[in-house]
Amino acid sequence: MMTLNQIDQLKNAYAEMIVDGLDMNDLITLAVDSIVEDLKCYDLDDIKEEIIDCYGEDVLSDMLSS
8 A cells, every 4th residue: 555655756746747748838728727726715805915915016007907
């Protein structure tokens, strides 16, 4: 029987194998989909605060006006 550590190592190796087989467009799509999924629990105030903290109020204003 495999230990939890061995299972984690197998999962990591499998994930790396998948990523190695992706082209840049697929990697970008995967990253965007993952980030969107993570942001689903954010409300409007949360997302605004995150954008301001990471990129500043000017970027938030630009995003809201486009």
